[in-house]
Amino acid sequence: MATAQRIIKNLYRDSVSLMQFSEKVRELDGIRQASAVMATENNISLLVEAGLLLQSVPASPNDLMIVVDGKDGASVDAALEQAEAMLKAKPTNMGDSGVQNMPPRSIEMGLETMPAANFVLISTPGEYAAAEARKALHLGLHVMMFSDNVSIEEEISLKQYAKNNNLLVMGPDCGTAIINGVPLGFANVVRRGDIGVIAASGTGLQQVTCLIDRLGGGITQAIGTGGHDLKSEVGGITMLQGIEALAADPKTKVILLVSKPPSPDVMKKVLEKAEESGKPVVAIFIGAEPANVTQANIIGVKTLEDAAVAAMNLSQGKQVGVFSNALPAEYASLVEPSTKKLIQTQKYVRALFSGGTFCYENLLLMSELLACVYSNIPLKKEYKLKDVWKSTEHTAIDLGDDLFTQGRPHPMIDFRLRNDRIIQEAKDPSTAVILLDVVLGHGSNMNPAGELIPAILQAQKIAAEANRQIIFVGFVCGTSTDPQNLTRQEELLRDAGVILTKSNAQAARLAAAIVSGR
Amino acid sequence: MVNKLFEQDLQVINIGLTSFADAIDQTGGKSLQLDWRPPAMGDKFAGTQLAKLVNQPEVEAANRVAFERFLSAQPVLTGVGKAKDAIPNFGSRTILHSGPPIEWTRMCGPMQGAVIGAIIFEGWATDQESARKLASSGEIAYSPCHHYGAVGPMSGVISPSMPVWIVKNLDRGNMAFSNLNEGLGKVLRFGANDPSVLERLKWMAEILGPAMNAAVQQIGGIELRPIIAQALHMGDECHNRNAAASSILFKKLAPALLKTDLTQATITKVLEFIAGNDHFFLNISMACCKSMLDAGHGVERSTLVTAMSRNGVDFGIRMSGTGDDWFTAPAPMVNGLFFPGYTQADAAPDLGDSAITETAGIGGFAMGAAPAIVQFVGGTPQDAIAYTREMLHITLGVHGGFTLPPLNFTGSPAGIDARKVVDTGIAPVINTGIAHKDAGVGQVGAGITRAPLECFTQAINSIAKLF
Numbered sequence: 001m002a003t004a005q006r007i008i009k010n011l012y013r014d015s016v017s018l019m020q021f022s023e024k025v026r027e028l029d030g031i032r033q034a035s036a037v038m039a040t041e042n043n044i045s046l047l048v049e050a051g052l053l054l055q056s057v058p059a060s061p062n063d064l065m066i067v068v069d070g071k072d073g074a075s076v077d078a079a080l081e082q083a084e085a086m087l088k089a090k091p092t093n094m095g096d097s098g099v100q101n102m103p104p105r106s107i108e109m110g111l112e113t114m115p116a117a118n119f120v121l122i123s124t125p126g127e128y129a130a131a132e133a134r135k136a137l138h139l140g141l142h143v144m145m146f147s148d149n150v151s152i153e154e155e156i157s158l159k160q161y162a163k164n165n166n167l168l169v170m171g172p173d174c175g176t177a178i179i180n181g182v183p184l185g186f187a188n189v190v191r192r193g194d195i196g197v198i199a200a201s202g203t204g205l206q207q208v209t210c211l212i213d214r215l216g217g218g219i220t221q222a223i224g225t226g227g228h229d230l231k232s233e234v235g236g237i238t239m240l241q242g243i244e245a246l247a248a249d250p251k252t253k254v255i256l257l258v259s260k261p262p263s264p265d266v267m268k269k270v271l272e273k274a275e276e277s278g279k280p281v282v283a284i285f286i287g288a289e290p291a292n293v294t295q296a297n298i299i300g301v302k303t304l305e306d307a308a309v310a311a312m313n314l315s316q317g318k319q320v321g322v323f324s325n326a327l328p329a330e331y332a333s334l335v336e337p338s339t340k341k342l343i344q345t346q347k348y349v350r351a352l353f354s355g356g357t358f359c360y361e362n363l364l365l366m367s368e369l370l371a372c373v374y375s376n377i378p379l380k381k382e383y384k385l386k387d388v389w390k391s392t393e394h395t396a397i398d399l400g401d402d403l404f405t406q407g408r409p410h411p412m413i414d415f416r417l418r419n420d421r422i423i424q425e426a427k428d429p430s431t432a433v434i435l436l437d438v439v440l441g442h443g444s445n446m447n448p449a450g451e452l453i454p455a456i457l458q459a460q461k462i463a464a465e466a467n468r469q470i471i472f473v474g475f476v477c478g479t480s481t482d483p484q485n486l487t488r489q490e491e492l493l494r495d496a497g498v499i500l501t502k503s504n505a506q507a508a509r510l511a512a513a514i515v516s517g518r
Numbered sequence: 519m520v521n522k523l524f525e526q527d528l529q530v531i532n533i534g535l536t537s538f539a540d541a542i543d544q545t546g547g548k549s550l551q552l553d554w555r556p557p558a559m560g561d562k563f564a565g566t567q568l569a570k571l572v573n574q575p576e577v578e579a580a581n582r583v584a585f586e587r588f589l590s591a592q593p594v595l596t597g598v599g600k601a602k603d604a605i606p607n608f609g610s611r612t613i614l615h616s617g618p619p620i621e622w623t624r625m626c627g628p629m630q631g632a633v634i635g636a637i638i639f640e641g642w643a644t645d646q647e648s649a650r651k652l653a654s655s656g657e658i659a660y661s662p663c664h665h666y667g668a669v670g671p672m673s674g675v676i677s678p679s680m681p682v683w684i685v686k687n688l689d690r691g692n693m694a695f696s697n698l699n700e701g702l703g704k705v706l707r708f709g710a711n712d713p714s715v716l717e718r719l720k721w722m723a724e725i726l727g728p729a730m731n732a733a734v735q736q737i738g739g740i741e742l743r744p745i746i747a748q749a750l751h752m753g754d755e756c757h758n759r760n761a762a763a764s765s766i767l768f769k770k771l772a773p774a775l776l777k778t779d780l781t782q783a784t785i786t787k788v789l790e791f792i793a794g795n796d797h798f799f800l801n802i803s804m805a806c807c808k809s810m811l812d813a814g815h816g817v818e819r820s821t822l823v824t825a826m827s828r829n830g831v832d833f834g835i836r837m838s839g840t841g842d843d844w845f846t847a848p849a850p851m852v853n854g855l856f857f858p859g860y861t862q863a864d865a866a867p868d869l870g871d872s873a874i875t876e877t878a879g880i881g882g883f884a885m886g887a888a889p890a891i892v893q894f895v896g897g898t899p900q901d902a903i904a905y906t907r908e909m910l911h912i913t914l915g916v917h918g919g920f921t922l923p924p925l926n927f928t929g930s931p932a933g934i935d936a937r938k939v940v941d942t943g944i945a946p947v948i949n950t951g952i953a954h955k956d957a958g959v960g961q962v963g964a965g966i967t968r969a970p971l972e973c974f975t976q977a978i979n980s981i982a983k984l985f
Contacts, residue, residue: 010743014751017927088929099900102907102908105555105911106557108941116526120530121542123532131569134570220524443537
């Protein structure tokens with residue numbers, strides 16, 4: 001048994017609220033009796049009579065006195081500490097005054113409402129994004145920056161701070177990620193499984209995760225690094241952190257890395273870290289020779305589709321598989337019937353992309369079969385479109401390029417630009433194939449097929465009037481659990497006469513095969 | 519390792535596109551959408567500076583120290599003395615005024631009027647004309663009250679012979695001062711300076727001041743926090759409403775005065791004067807707040823705001839970690855109700871040191887306890903509570919000594935953190951009287967205004983240089 005008392009100078013409370021407060025103190029661990037009063041002469045003598053105060057003390061009517069009686073010294077001391085803290089704490093219950101809570105305006109204010117928050121997703125205008133990210137990191141929260149236009153210096157500084165504090169900064173310019181099964185930004189609803197993905201490319205991440213889902217597999221995490229992470233200056237901080245995290249994650253069996261080829265110094269660090277992970281790693285550095293990547297536990301592959309298949313095989317304990325450049329039989333059989341529909345003038349593929357990485361992979365694959373492919377993001381300078389608004393011979397365009405998105409929503413959301421371009425290509429007698437990517441998932445248009453089909457039908461009508469027929473080839477990047485539903489979107493597009501492949505790679509090879517030799 | 523995140527439920531604070539928050543909620547995560555706007559009113563540089571300071575360990579530690587000193591302050595009214603005797607280093611031809619520093623030519627009408635009145639009161643000039651000449655001659659040293667530990671409502675003019683309340687913080691020993699309240703109508707603080715005003719000032723200096731001092735000595739000092747605490751339970755917020763606090767003080771002073779050697783005639787006149795002025799306690803409330811805030815001032819790297827004050831031209835703030843620096847912006851106009859015959863066109867911009875009460879967490883910050891006040895802007899008791907709850911978002915904590923019954927006895931929001939003001943864009947709310955823009959007309963209304971955000975942005979930029 002022990003008693004203790006504490007005087008808090010100059011703290012006035014009315015007697016009713018002190019009685020309620022005394023009740024709360026009494027409920028603390030190891031406390032038998034407790035009383036909080038203003039230290040008036042009268043109150044002090046009452047406490048002495050009650051045996052809570054061993055001897056009288058001089059009255060100080062403006063001071064608040066707490067006395068406790070508990071099982072031992074430690075518990076009464078702890079109770080007094082807690083009691084004083086309770087008197088001074090910011091309130092949680094401010095009574096039912098009929099006053100609405102103010103919506104939170106800052107991250108700190110948000111933490112008052114959501115104290116267990118562990119993550120901040122930032123899609124403000126770029127000039128403010130770094131400051132918000134820094135505040136989040138200072139508050140111990142992980143960050144995804146969807147925002148772009150953050151300087152490389154700011155990115156480096158944020159990522160270094162994050163790394164030193166065991167926090168993750170995905171982005172800036174990170175369009176998509178899936179953490180703990182929750183899609184962030186533009187992301188698909190992908191089954192959970194045992195493949196961990198780290199990607200420097202948003203649509204690259206979407207393609208591999210959707211293909212894994214389509215193949216019956218699933219992912220643990222899909223970490224986006226943002227488009228600048230693998231530059232020499234940044235040094236792949238986020239990707240290296242991601243590899244470490246997935247290496248240590250017991251649920252991740254296979255690690256899958258997606259990026260354009262990093263600078264050689266960063267590539268070296270990434271491969272070293274991947275090797276250290278000790279887990280099977282599949283790496284798709286789009287455009288890099290797979291043989292230069294493959295080493296020890298790391299498998300280099302050529303296409304996003306190959307990456308998904310390899311990761312699936314490894315996760316199921318199978319051999320990686322043998323990957324071929326040839327069209328699979330199911331698509332090869334479609335080449336001749338398509339070619340037959342074309343007339344003399346129709347020679348070229350016009351690939352109109354909403355995803356930048358799709359456009360880039362398409363350029364790489366079509367260029368293997370076709371002499372030259374023009375683009376706004378060409379593989380070689382001489383194939384740069386002089387006027388991006390007009391196609392030249394074989395053309396593949398990234399409509400998500402800043403050139404097209406100034407003052408407009410992204411083409412995954414707003415289809416007007418692409419639909420106009422479809423009509424334009426249909427009017428060109430040299431157009432043989434129009435190739436389209438269709439990206440589903442949160443953030444994207446809720447019915448892309450519905451947006452595209454009127455333009456496709458209109459294009460066929462224009463062609464028909466000139467006795468032509470255009471071959472539409474496409475693929476849908478999505479899952480059956482996406483809000484748009486993959487199966488339904490594919491049905492609609494097939495009904496409109498679009499030949500669908502499962503992946504970007506196969507769409508590129510099929511389109512090229514249809515026109516090659518013309 | 520970042521792996522810990524993988525074992526937790528994802529709880530996301532979303533800043534920007536609301537559709538991202540919806541997607542999170544629909545797929546098993548939890549999201550909280552911020553009602554975000556660019557901090558620092560869109561000033562990218564200041565926003566970046568602020569970000570450096572958020573949850574910065576040294577700033578947090580400094581604020582804990584400053585806030586604890588502020589909370590622990592025990593202001594006691596110890597007496598009344600002449601300004602030149604009571605206030606250390608008070609120069610012979612010095613006149614103190616409210617707000618941040620300002621030179622004679624830029625002073626607003628009421629302040630110039632009050633300065634002229636003070637010059638005549640001191641006998642430095644005999645008439646308006648010569649007083650005005652002296653005022654602009656450069657022979658008078660003007661200084662903010664705040665530079666001398668003092669505060670004064672409205673023009674805040676204090677000259678050497680005026681009586682001042684003396685408040686001592688028993689916890690740290692710092693002293694604070696304020697002049698005595700003259701009542702309403704034609705009064706010096708609103709710039710009136712005719713013979714009736716000067717007559718009253720003379721009486722206050724010769725009779726009221728010494729009588730108050732005698733009463734306070736008789737009592738042995740009056741602890742001020744408990745009076746404010748009780749008054750908050752009686753409908754005051756101790757800035758624009760002091761009816762209860764003045765009554766509590768009256769109860770203490772009356773018996774004490776009767777025990778002094780003063781004549782019954784004097785005691786009667788003094789008590790009548792106090793009883794006739796519901797704002798009698800205001801100046802004491804202000805000195806009490808000043809005493810508490812000065813205790814928290816001067817802690818390196820602290821972003822605790824220790825003064826908000828206006829001179830009718832500029833609004834200025836001081837911050838614990840930036841010493842004697844003022845951060846100023848044009849004084850805003852006050853949104854309020856006007857006495858019959860007056861309109862917004864008659865109003866002077868925000869004026870006076872009385873926003874020290876809001877800085878200490880009462881006044882506008884405690885409006886929830888004083889619903890009568892919110893009528894000044896045609897609001898409801900709910901609006902009053904909403905103001906108080908809003909202020910909780912920009913303060914370091916609450917003052918456990920000042921509880922508010924309508925908010926379930928929550929402590930009043932106290933200790934403004936300049937970082938939070940800049941981050942949220944929530945400007946401190948201030949209840950205030952409205953002065954006529956011309957000298958001597960007096961109070962023409964009362965209402966609610968907000969501290970200009972620019973002041974806080976400057977303060978943040980200043981302290982961020984250290985990091």
